[in-house]
Amino acid sequence: xxxxxxxxxxxxxxxxxxxxxxxxxxxxxxxxxxxxxxxxxxxxxxxxxxxxxxxxxxxxxxxxxxxxxxxxxxxxxxxxxxxxxxxxxxxxxxxxxxxxxxxxxxxxxxxxxxxxxxxxxxxxxxxxxxxxxxxxxxxxxxxxxxxxxxxxxxxxxxxxxxxxxxxxxxxxxxxxxxxxxxxxxxxxxxxxxxxxxxxxxxxxxxxxxxxxxxxxxxxxxxxxxxxxxxxxxxxxxxxxxxxxxxxxxxxxxxxxxxxxxxxxxxxxxxxxxxxxxxxxxxxxxxxxxxxxxxxxxxxxxxxxxxxxxxxxxxxxxxxxxxxxxxxxxxxxxxxxxxxxxxxxxxxxxxxxxxxxxxxxxxxxxxxxxxxxxxxxxxxxxx
Numbered sequence: 001x002x003x004x005x006x007x008x009x010x011x012x013x014x015x016x017x018x019x020x021x022x023x024x025x026x027x028x029x030x031x032x033x034x035x036x037x038x039x040x041x042x043x044x045x046x047x048x049x050x051x052x053x054x055x056x057x058x059x060x061x062x063x064x065x066x067x068x069x070x071x072x073x074x075x076x077x078x079x080x081x082x083x084x085x086x087x088x089x090x091x092x093x094x095x096x097x098x099x100x101x102x103x104x105x106x107x108x109x110x111x112x113x114x115x116x117x118x119x120x121x122x123x124x125x126x127x128x129x130x131x132x133x134x135x136x137x138x139x140x141x142x143x144x145x146x147x148x149x150x151x152x153x154x155x156x157x158x159x160x161x162x163x164x165x166x167x168x169x170x171x172x173x174x175x176x177x178x179x180x181x182x183x184x185x186x187x188x189x190x191x192x193x194x195x196x197x198x199x200x201x202x203x204x205x206x207x208x209x210x211x212x213x214x215x216x217x218x219x220x221x222x223x224x225x226x227x228x229x230x231x232x233x234x235x236x237x238x239x240x241x242x243x244x245x246x247x248x249x250x251x252x253x254x255x256x257x258x259x260x261x262x263x264x265x266x267x268x269x270x271x272x273x274x275x276x277x278x279x280x281x282x283x284x285x286x287x288x289x290x291x292x293x294x295x296x297x298x299x300x301x302x303x304x305x306x307x308x309x310x311x312x313x314x315x316x317x318x319x320x321x322x323x324x325x326x327x328x329x330x331x332x333x334x335x336x337x338x339x340x341x342x343x344x345x346x347x348x349x350x351x352x353x354x355x356x357x358x359x360x361x362x363x364x365x366x367x368x369x370x371x372x373x374x375x376x377x378x379x380x381x382x
Contacts, residue, residue: 004101008075008102011078012071012072012102013105017067019063020060023059027055027056028052051128051132054128054131057120057123058121060116061113061116061301062300062303064116065113065306066307066334068106068307068311069334073326073327074315075311077315080315080317085098099309106304106308106309107305109308110303110305113300113301114297114301114302118253118254118257119253122251123253125251126251156173156175169191169192170190172189173188178208182211185206185207185209187204187207189229190204200228200230201228202228204227204228204229205225206224208224209221210222249293257290257293261291261294264286264287271283288349288350289351291355292344292354295358296344299358299359303362307334310334310369313368313376314327317376336365337365341361
C-alpha cells in the first residue's frame with residue numbers, strides 16, 4: 001500500500017472510530033430513562049447489561065455515516081489548511097488520487113453498514129423487545145405499578161411495599177371491570193410474597209358478582225375467602241401483557257424480509273384472483289412497507305459513501321471563503337438527507353414516495369459534490 005494511502009486512511013479511520021464511540025456514549029446517555037425503566041422492572045445485572053448492548057447496533061447505521069462525514073471534513077480541512085493538499089498536487093497527485101483511498105474505504109464501510117442494518121440491528125432490535133417481555137414475565141407484579149399500563153387494561157392496583165422478586169408486599173388491592181356482569185371484581189390480599197415462578201398470597205378475599213337471569217332482580221354477590229393462594233407469575237404476565245405479537249419489518253433479517261415480501265405477493269395475487277378489494281388493499285400496503293424497508297436499508301448503507309464524498313468535496317478549500325461555504329453546504333445537504341430519511345419512515349406504506357425520499361438525497365448530494373470537486377480541480381474559488 002502506498003505511503004500516502006496509509007496516511008490518509010489512518011487519519012480518516014482514527015477520527016471515524018472516535019466519533020462512533022462518541023455517538024454510542026451520547027446514545028446511552030440520552031436513553032438513561034429507558035434503561036432506568038427497564039431496571040425498575042426488576043431486571044438483574046446481566047439483563048441490564050444485555051439491554052445496553054442491544055442498544056448499540058441499532059444506532060450504528062446512522063452513527064457511521066455521520067462519523068464518516070465529520071472525519072472526512074476534518075481531514076480535508078487539515079490538508080488544505082496546512083497546504084499539504086497543495087504539496088500533493090504539486091508532486092503530481094490529482095484530486096482523484098487523494099480521494100481514491102477514502103472512497104474505497106467508504107465503499108467497504110457501506111457494505112459493512114448495510115450488513116449491520118440488515119443483520120445486527122434487526123437482531124438486536126428483536127432481542128431487546130423479547131428481553132423486555134422476558135423480564136416482565138419474571139416480575140409481572142412490577143407492571144401493576146405502571147399506572148399507564150393498568151389504565152389501558154382497565155385495572156386498578158395498589159400495594160404497600162416493594163414488588164420485586166423475593167420481596168414482600170402488604171394490603172394488595174386489585175380491581176378490574178367485568179364485561180360479563182357489568183360490575184367490578186376485586187381481589188384483596190393482606191400479605192403477598194413474590195418469587196420468580198409464583199405469587200404467594202395470604203388472607204385473600206375475592207369479591208365478584210353473578211348476573212341474575214331476571215333483569216328486574218338484583219345480581220348475586222360472591223365473596224370467596226382463602227387462607228392462602230398460589231398464583232403462577234405467567235398468568236399475571238399474560239393478563240398484563242399485550243399477548244402474542246408479530247415481528248415488524250425492521251425486526252427481520254434480509255432473507256426473512258424477502259420471504260415475507262414473497263408471501264405478501266402471493267397473498268396479493270390470490271386476493272386479485274378472488275376479486276377481494278379490501279384484501280388487495282391490505283396486502284398491497286404490507287408489500288409496499290416491505291419494499292420501503294429494503295429501500296431504507298439500502299439508503300443507510302450507501303450513506304457512508306455519500307457522506308464521505310460530501311466531506312471530500314466541501315472539506316477541501318483553496319481560499320478562506322470556501323471554508324465557510326463548505327460548512328454551510330455540508331450542514332444543508334446532511335440536513336436534507338436526514339429530513340427526507342425520517343419523513344420516508346413515516347410513509348413506509350407508500351413505497352414510491354418513500355423510495356424517492358430515501359434515494360433522491362443521494363443523487364442530489366453526489367451531483368453537488370461532483371460539481372464542487374470539478375471546480376476545485378480547475379482552481380476556481382467561486
